[in-house]
Amino acid sequence: MSEAKTLTKKDFKPDQDVKWCPGCGDYAILNAVQAACANIGTSKENVVFVSGIGCSSRFPYYMDTYGFHTIHGRAPAFATGIKASNPDLTVWLVTGDGDGLSIGGNHLAHVLRRNVDINVLLFNNEIYGLTKGQYSPTSPRGRRTKTSPMGSVDRPFNPVSFALGCNATFVARTIDTHIKHMTDVLEAAAAHKGTSFVEIYQNCVIFNDGAFDDISEKSVRDDKTIDLRAGEKLVYGKEHDKGIAMRGFDPQIVSAADADVWDPTRESSAAAFTMSALDQDPKMPSPIGIFRSVETTTFDADMSAQIAQAVQQKGEGQIKDLIYAGETWEVR
Amino acid sequence: MTKTQEPGAELPLQQQDSVVVRFAGDSGDGMQITGGQFTSTSAAVGNDLATLPDFPAEIRAPAGTRAGVSGFQLCFSSKDIHTPGDRPDALVAMNPAALVVNIKDLKPGGILVINTGAFNDKEYKKAKMADPYTDGTFEGYRLIEVDINKRVAEALEGSPLKPKDVQRCKNFYTLGLMYWLYSRPMQPTEEFLNKKFAKKPELAEANIKAMRAGFNAGDIHQMFQARYQVAKCTELPAGTYRNIMGNEAVALGLTVGAKLCGVKPFLGSYPITPASTILEAMAAQKHHDVMTFQAEDEIAAICSAIGASFAGRLGITTTSGPGLALKTEAMGLAVMTELPLVIVDVQRGGPSTGLPTKTEQADLLQAVFGRNGEAPIPVIAVSTVADAFDCAIEACRIATQYMTPVLLLTDGYIANGSEPWRLPKLEDLPDLKVNFRTEPEGFLPYSRDDKGARPWVKPGTPGMQHRIGGLEKAHLTGDVCYDAENHEFMIHARQEKVMNVRETIKTPEVHGDKDAELLMLGWGSTYGPIADACEMIRGKGHKVARMHLRHVWPLPKGLDEIFSRYKAVLIPEMNMGQLARILRSEYPSQNFLSYSKVQGQPFHSSELAEKAISVLEN
Numbered sequence A: 001m002s003e004a005k006t007l008t009k010k011d012f013k014p015d016q017d018v019k020w021c022p023g024c025g026d027y028a029i030l031n032a033v034q035a036a037c038a039n040i041g042t043s044k045e046n047v048v049f050v051s052g053i054g055c056s057s058r059f060p061y062y063m064d065t066y067g068f069h070t071i072h073g074r075a076p077a078f079a080t081g082i083k084a085s086n087p088d089l090t091v092w093l094v095t096g097d098g099d100g101l102s103i104g105g106n107h108l109a110h111v112l113r114r115n116v117d118i119n120v121l122l123f124n125n126e127i128y129g130l131t132k133g134q135y136s137p138t139s140p141r142g143r144r145t146k147t148s149p150m151g152s153v154d155r156p157f158n159p160v161s162f163a164l165g166c167n168a169t170f171v172a173r174t175i176d177t178h179i180k181h182m183t184d185v186l187e188a189a190a191a192h193k194g195t196s197f198v199e200i201y202q203n204c205v206i207f208n209d210g211a212f213d214d215i216s217e218k219s220v221r222d223d224k225t226i227d228l229r230a231g232e233k234l235v236y237g238k239e240h241d242k243g244i245a246m247r248g249f250d251p252q253i254v255s256a257a258d259a260d261v262w263d264p265t266r267e268s269s270a271a272a273f274t275m276s277a278l279d280q281d282p283k284m285p286s287p288i289g290i291f292r293s294v295e296t297t298t299f300d301a302d303m304s305a306q307i308a309q310a311v312q313q314k315g316e317g318q319i320k321d322l323i324y325a326g327e328t329w330e331v332r
Numbered sequence B: 001m002t003k004t005q006e007p008g009a010e011l012p013l014q015q016q017d018s019v020v021v022r023f024a025g026d027s028g029d030g031m032q033i034t035g036g037q038f039t040s041t042s043a044a045v046g047n048d049l050a051t052l053p054d055f056p057a058e059i060r061a062p063a064g065t066r067a068g069v070s071g072f073q074l075c076f077s078s079k080d081i082h083t084p085g086d087r088p089d090a091l092v093a094m095n096p097a098a099l100v101v102n103i104k105d106l107k108p109g110g111i112l113v114i115n116t117g118a119f120n121d122k123e124y125k126k127a128k129m130a131d132p133y134t135d136g137t138f139e140g141y142r143l144i145e146v147d148i149n150k151r152v153a154e155a156l157e158g159s160p161l162k163p164k165d166v167q168r169c170k171n172f173y174t175l176g177l178m179y180w181l182y183s184r185p186m187q188p189t190e191e192f193l194n195k196k197f198a199k200k201p202e203l204a205e206a207n208i209k210a211m212r213a214g215f216n217a218g219d220i221h222q223m224f225q226a227r228y229q230v231a232k233c234t235e236l237p238a239g240t241y242r243n244i245m246g247n248e249a250v251a252l253g254l255t256v257g258a259k260l261c262g263v264k265p266f267l268g269s270y271p272i273t274p275a276s277t278i279l280e281a282m283a284a285q286k287h288h289d290v291m292t293f294q295a296e297d298e299i300a301a302i303c304s305a306i307g308a309s310f311a312g313r314l315g316i317t318t319t320s321g322p323g324l325a326l327k328t329e330a331m332g333l334a335v336m337t338e339l340p341l342v343i344v345d346v347q348r349g350g351p352s353t354g355l356p357t358k359t360e361q362a363d364l365l366q367a368v369f370g371r372n373g374e375a376p377i378p379v380i381a382v383s384t385v386a387d388a389f390d391c392a393i394e395a396c397r398i399a400t401q402y403m404t405p406v407l408l409l410t411d412g413y414i415a416n417g418s419e420p421w422r423l424p425k426l427e428d429l430p431d432l433k434v435n436f437r438t439e440p441e442g443f444l445p446y447s448r449d450d451k452g453a454r455p456w457v458k459p460g461t462p463g464m465q466h467r468i469g470g471l472e473k474a475h476l477t478g479d480v481c482y483d484a485e486n487h488e489f490m491i492h493a494r495q496e497k498v499m500n501v502r503e504t505i506k507t508p509e510v511h512g513d514k515d516a517e518l519l520m521l522g523w524g525s526t527y528g529p530i531a532d533a534c535e536m537i538r539g540k541g542h543k544v545a546r547m548h549l550r551h552v553w554p555l556p557k558g559l560d561e562i563f564s565r566y567k568a569v570l571i572p573e574m575n576m577g578q579l580a581r582i583l584r585s586e587y588p589s590q591n592f593l594s595y596s597k598v599q600g601q602p603f604h605s606s607e608l609a610e611k612a613i614s615v616l617e618n
């Protein structure tokens, strides 16, 4: 990597107009990502933003880095090819709930299981924004949209459970309106070696406004969310008085003193999975923060290592070895 | 060793120019390996050859059924040949199903070797056939009856192998017998077996013993009227040769092509018959800095390859028709982002899953036109096994020099067929070095060089950050642009760039009679059958010319003038006339006659000759 001079958030803004609707949650995320990039201290030329299609997927145009706005749902495959081809690049992938979990669900699953060293940001607004308001695979049952006038009958995905099910090595959730939290999570995601998956609750002011208000409004947030912090107790509430005890697979609300300590580095993802389903019970707070963070080998490093190993074992292949191989004979 | 000591030396030794042999048996009988060995040995003795493996889509259909029959035909010759032959001179049928499926192809008077050990009522029932001894099936052939089951058991008496494993050596017994019949040495196969079973010497020994027993079966030899010899081929141009299969040649050509461009190849692929062996071959080329990625599906495969090209490797993706259909949208993105990419389509019988193991040429229109929007892509078609190598390099050249996806069409016949390949001299390989742009001064992502190609810039290059994508690009800056006039300008710019490829390709040569009134025109794997057919036609006193297209899009210059020299242009295709359709719209004043065959099998030269002659006589 070339020597990075200290860059600021502003250095990552290109000279392009941002074209999201005024008030869209995407603006806050863009800001946070630009700040995170500056804080991490990467040089702009070594960063690539890859995306699919959707409002969220316009993201690469708004970063003064290399960028690839690809096709609907397939960004994980592009990112895999980019990262494997040049592991020195820092690759971010921006996707939406439709892009990543509907048309691209297959690719997202595979990039997560392969543990390609990229950062995946899934902007979840529980709606198809760019196509103007149809229900998505994360829309809750009963959500009325243009294509579900009587309410959606689909059972939704929980993106965090999905990622954990794919054996993702880093899984987190944050909220577009919770700037500080979002910046911390993004920086942790960037620091992780392997696929980092971050679900971001994002408000679509036009087609699904207020979808997360019941947990993200400042007035209720502390009581309605619980932040998962490595090595810290599972405590929440305005007064920091409530806690969660895991009790196997039946988490309970307890007093702060009786709360369990959260450990996202466990090899098994069972606790994280249990945690990801916590708010299926409406009494429970919605978990945000880091569900899982485990280290293992990455796909891109393994791909390069095999090539290096083959070169070491067989010597650097030459064109001649390819052509003049096997049994040859002469015709005079 | 003098000839008289050879087994069966009392039989007359007949010289033949060319022989066509077909081995047929159950999928479990090892016919592909038998055919493969006969091929390698024939290559080693210096024959020209061409092969046609023909196997079922099922891995192991129930034993003894027609569905499970696997065949391998080869032609070996002292002459320069182009096809594996229309009809075999000799057929080996290891079981009744193999007989019933293949007998109609055997030449009248041909040699028919059957394994009588498998000819009984039970087997006839499995093959749903009458007793061939009672219905005249054998009439008109030189029937050689050998109880190979029993012979192998006898030959391997005292072997440590279980009786079941002894029976698995049947194919090598048969191979030995055919080696004797056609005066081939056993030594290359002995070496092959010793190497293959290095860890299980008892298997190597058993198979070698079985083969020698077949070779030395004096009493069987008496059943033949003669023994045959096919001399070394001296018609081939001088040079160093090796025997190669089509997919292997593609894999080599892609890697060599990328190396000549000075870029490392990245193959993103998803297994599909008959393309998978390209992925397998390239996965074994890691020490050449070849990166292969078995993706989760064909879409991910092409997308990963496009990502790799964006990052500075040469993206490649290999597939067959159903996979090509899935890649359609991503090909459009590669057109829009103007990145180099090589897409290989090994065509098979369609539509849908169709005939996975059989050959066809019915993806041409999909290749040339099958995308949304105006999305021109150069299309190259491989004509022979050896040509696959050159075409793969050509695809790499066009992709990198014109910053465009390129489609390379081959088919199942080429993929699995093999023939001697004259190895190119290293100094004759073209220099295709790519220049990545690293100069930020004045950099515009969608500026164009004189060929119409935009600059290729690797992420990681300082000062040149830019964004690409599938939305329409503004000329020069590459910014997203919805402007009406710009869109039309860019449509034309992309089209012209692809048309510019014509400046660097040759008008194909015309072979045959200068004053012919009929031109036979082909593309892809019909090359061999057409070449042979033209010889036959001329042998019968008619005049004919032939021409073959490598570049099917854009079409090379000069074709209109060539076509105008003939009263008619006859186009044989293993589809419903797709090239003819394209040519009719490109050259509306010419007289194109389509000759279509869509049976999953290559043309026979004789049927092409007949068709041409009927055209000439009418």
Ligand SMILES: Cc1ncc(C[n+]2csc(CCOP(=O)(O)OP(=O)(O)O)c2C)c(N)n1
Binding pocket: A053, A054, A055, A056, A057, A072, A095, A096, A097, A098, A099, A100, A123, A125, A127, A128, A129, A130, A131, A136
């Ligand atoms: C192949 C294909 N199918 C459909 C579309 C139309 N389309 C564009 S974006 C989109 C949904 C986007 O939803 P989401 O990923 O949630 O992104 P958001 O706009 O909400 O950020 C759809 C269906 C397309 N562009 N391509």
Ligand code: SF4
Binding pocket: A019, A020, A021, A023, A024, A025, A026, A055, A056, A125, A129, A130, A203, A204, A205, A206, A207
């Ligand atoms: S439609 Fe919704 S998601 Fe899309 S830009 Fe507007 S507010 Fe944002």
Ligand SMILES: [Mg+2]
Binding pocket: A054, A096, A097, A098, A123, A124, A125, A126, A127, A128, A129, A136
């Ligand atoms: Mg959405």
